[in-house]
Amino acid sequence: xxxxxxxxxxxxxxxxxxxxxxxxxxxxxxxxxxxxxxxxxxxxxxxxxx
Amino acid sequence: xxxxxxxxxxxxxxxxxxxxxxxxxxxxxxxxxxxxxxxxxxxxxxxxxxxxxxxxxxxxxxxxxxxxxxxxxxxxxxxxxxxxxxxxxxxxxxxxxxxxxxxxxxxxxxxxxxxxxxxxxxxxxxxxxxxxxxxxxxxxxxxxxxxxxxxxxxxxxxxxxxxxxxxx
Numbered sequence: 001x002x003x004x005x006x007x008x009x010x011x012x013x014x015x016x017x018x019x020x021x022x023x024x025x026x027x028x029x030x031x032x033x034x035x036x037x038x039x040x041x042x043x044x045x046x047x048x049x050x
Numbered sequence: 051x052x053x054x055x056x057x058x059x060x061x062x063x064x065x066x067x068x069x070x071x072x073x074x075x076x077x078x079x080x081x082x083x084x085x086x087x088x089x090x091x092x093x094x095x096x097x098x099x100x101x102x103x104x105x106x107x108x109x110x111x112x113x114x115x116x117x118x119x120x121x122x123x124x125x126x127x128x129x130x131x132x133x134x135x136x137x138x139x140x141x142x143x144x145x146x147x148x149x150x151x152x153x154x155x156x157x158x159x160x161x162x163x164x165x166x167x168x169x170x171x172x173x174x175x176x177x178x179x180x181x182x183x184x185x186x187x188x189x190x191x192x193x194x195x196x197x198x199x200x201x202x203x204x205x206x207x208x209x210x211x212x213x214x215x216x217x218x
Binding site: 028030031032034039 | 153154155156167
């Protein structure tokens with residue numbers, strides 16, 4: 001019981017997602033939005049169809 | 051612990067690593083912004099910043115030191131150092147360090163390596179594909195429509211399927 005309680009803290013957790021301030025898509029934190037290319041209030045890349 | 055491990059080795063021998071970093075720094079000067087893995091971007095940054103410091107000094111010794119840092123082995127190096135001293139150095143004259151910016155781009159499709167852009171803070175990236183969306187709303191939308199259709203189409207497919215089911 002004690003062992004399993006302890007091991008439970010080591011389980012896999014899904015990455016926490018934030019909302020893009022520009023387009024509202026779910027994005028990983030601290031990363032330029034892959035949907036619209038915005039990061040910190042400016043366009044940093046163009047999203048290509050690939 | 052990372053104590054006293056200052057060099058990012060990147061899984062390469064010293065020769066291979068130095069050649070890589072000189073090449074990446076040259077490319078950064080040539081293009082203003084390069085896309086690479088986060089680890090490489092972080093490894094290039096100190097070299098790029100030292101090059102700018104040399105460029106701001108601007109004397110002949112600084113120029114030769116910069117050439118040496120970039121492995122003066124081709125005409126490319128000469129043009130790169132020329133651009134560094136004539137464009138990038140003067141643009142960053144009022145800035146004390148922090149000449150580069152790294153923007154994280156998330157995992158690469160093939161091997162999930164975290165990718166990043168590294169670019170000069172003081173130099174706008176002269177690239178139509180980048181400039182077009184920055185000119186406010188209408189062009190941004192136009193650019194998006196041009197370039198996102200595949201993603202949108204992929205997003206719409208399930209909806210269409212759902213509509214088809216409703217109609218049935």
